[in-house]
Amino acid sequence: MRRAEITTAGVLALLSIYMMWKSTELQIGYIRGSGPGGGFWPFWLSAIMLLCTVLIAINGVRRKSPPSQTDEPFLDGFALKNLVFVGGALVAFLLLISVVGMHIAIFLFLIYYVGFLGRHSFVVTASLAIGVPIAFFFFFDGLMRIPMPTGMAFTNPLYDVLYGLIY
Structure with missing residues (x-):
């Protein structure tokens, strides 16, 4: 379970970074008189997801989460x-x-x-x-x-x- 938790967090972190990078092809900031640019929401939602995956990985490495404290298989x-x-x-x-x-x-x-x-x-x-x-x-x-x-x-x-x- 611990290995699966850390691996999943790593894969999702890589996907988050990719989505952040792709969203910068559009404007990610606020456009005066128009509102948020086309990449604003994808960028910031991916940034939040990246932060969450980092926290999940840290908890997994430190054995602070319930899945990281068990020896049960990932998929029964x-x-x-x-x-x-x-x-x-x-x-x-x-x-x-x-x-x-x-x-x-x-x-x-x-x-x-x-x-x-x-x-x-x-x-x-x-x-x-x-x-x-x-x-x-x-x-x-x-x-x-x-x-x-x-x-x-x-x-x-x-x-x-x-x-x-x-x-």
């Missing part, structure tokens, strides 16, 4: 099964985005994850599966003006209704 049978179920669902989610769009893919993923894997009630599952994609739509497409992928043409009537609400 139960954890491996969960990794396959969740990892497979994430791969399916990513493949579905180009077919049915981001929001419907989120809807389907939440039904699987919350309802099937989490075994939550129908009310909780339906509330999250319907509410989260709608909130994402209004946040990204409406408020931020960042359109998410809508998939193939058969999903357009649904999006036409939602776009009618914000434009």
